[in-house]
Amino acid sequence: MRTLLRSLLLGLLMFAGVVAAQAIDPLPFKDHAEEVRFQSLTRELRCLVCQNENLADSNADLARDLRHEVFELMQQGKSDEEIKQYLVERYSDFVLYDPPVKSSTLLLWFGPLAILLAGAVVVVVTVRRRSRVVPATVADDKSTDEGDDW
Amino acid sequence: MSRLLPFFGFLLLVALFGFGIWWNTQHDQREVPSPLINKPAPAFVLPQLDDPTQTVSRDALLGKPYLINVFASWCVACGEEHPVLMADGKSIGVPIIGYNYKDAPDDAKAWLAQHGNPYDMVIVDQQGRTAIDFGVYGAPESFLVDGKGIIRYKRIGPLTPEVIEQELKPAIAALKKEAP
Numbered sequence: 001m002r003t004l005l006r007s008l009l010l011g012l013l014m015f016a017g018v019v020a021a022q023a024i025d026p027l028p029f030k031d032h033a034e035e036v037r038f039q040s041l042t043r044e045l046r047c048l049v050c051q052n053e054n055l056a057d058s059n060a061d062l063a064r065d066l067r068h069e070v071f072e073l074m075q076q077g078k079s080d081e082e083i084k085q086y087l088v089e090r091y092s093d094f095v096l097y098d099p100p101v102k103s104s105t106l107l108l109w110f111g112p113l114a115i116l117l118a119g120a121v122v123v124v125v126t127v128r129r130r131s132r133v134v135p136a137t138v139a140d141d142k143s144t145d146e147g148d149d150w
Numbered sequence: 151m152s153r154l155l156p157f158f159g160f161l162l163l164v165a166l167f168g169f170g171i172w173w174n175t176q177h178d179q180r181e182v183p184s185p186l187i188n189k190p191a192p193a194f195v196l197p198q199l200d201d202p203t204q205t206v207s208r209d210a211l212l213g214k215p216y217l218i219n220v221f222a223s224w225c226v227a228c229g230e231e232h233p234v235l236m237a238d239g240k241s242i243g244v245p246i247i248g249y250n251y252k253d254a255p256d257d258a259k260a261w262l263a264q265h266g267n268p269y270d271m272v273i274v275d276q277q278g279r280t281a282i283d284f285g286v287y288g289a290p291e292s293f294l295v296d297g298k299g300i301i302r303y304k305r306i307g308p309l310t311p312e313v314i315e316q317e318l319k320p321a322i323a324a325l326k327k328e329a330p
Binding site for chain 1: 179180182183184185186252278279282283284285287288
């Protein structure tokens with residue numbers, strides 16, 4: 001009786017474990033560190049089907065396939081860079097949420113900085129010009145503003 | 151003149167905005183450029199739909215250009231593309247290989263029996279593993295592969311009569327000119 005109860009309890013526990021794992025994605029990680037690495041890697045990769053979602057969050061069929069692919073490559077001992085490269089070879093830089101710096105992305109990377117610098121130049125030039133003009137107008141104002149209550 | 155400067159700035163922004171709208175009506179935002187163009191097609195060995203004991207490999211297909219058309223019975227856009235392939239498929243001048251993607255073979259057979267079979271051969275990738283090597287992310291997709299096994303053209307989304315006339319046929323003509 002006791003052994004029966006124990007095996008029943010054990011079975012229930014195992015079932016609970018399966019259900020909990022199923023809720024995320026049934027991937028057999030060997031330890032927590034591996035799972036953390038998997039999660040952070042798939043968060044940096046874009047789902048091709050629903051392009052505003054990353055691989056970690058997406059429910060799309062292809063995203064699931066690619067998660068399994070990433071997992072398998074991790075099992076083969078591939079580094080994060082190698083896994084990214086593997087996906088880029090197939091799906092182009094588009095899979096990366098962090099676009100690499102190269103000639104076609106120079107504008108993307110440095111455009112905002114260039115605009116900021118241009119703005120700074122405009123501000124400096126304007127301020128300089130005004131500081132040269134203002135004393136003259138102040139002097140002008142003095143002559144016309146005589147008798148003003150202010 | 152300097153008073154009008156903000157107005158010109160505004161006009162510039164309006165022009166930029168208009169350009170953005172125009173650009174997005176001309177381009178499919180979901181379209182991901184394939185890095186496989188002008189690269190060798192990935193090696194594959196896949197069973198045929200009619201007879202799963204017979205496999206087809208990339209190397210066995212070397213020598214003549216062909217078009218791989220990724221389809222599935224569950225794919226709505228494939229249903230839109232299908233009549234086009236039925237009508238124009240024979241006229242493009244290269245064999246069309248149906249690539250049955252993540253589909254139940256029985257469903258695929260029923261679908262082809264119902265709508266007609268425009269393919270010279272159908273290969274099956276039920277798991278979708280080889281499709282990852284091809285960079286497939288949605289059906290339908292089409293790949294034009296030349297006699298050396300190099301992918302020369304890719305179409306994401308359904309082939310339409312316009313796409314066939316304006317893109318696919320010129321690409322095939324270019325292939326034939328190279329290797330008569």
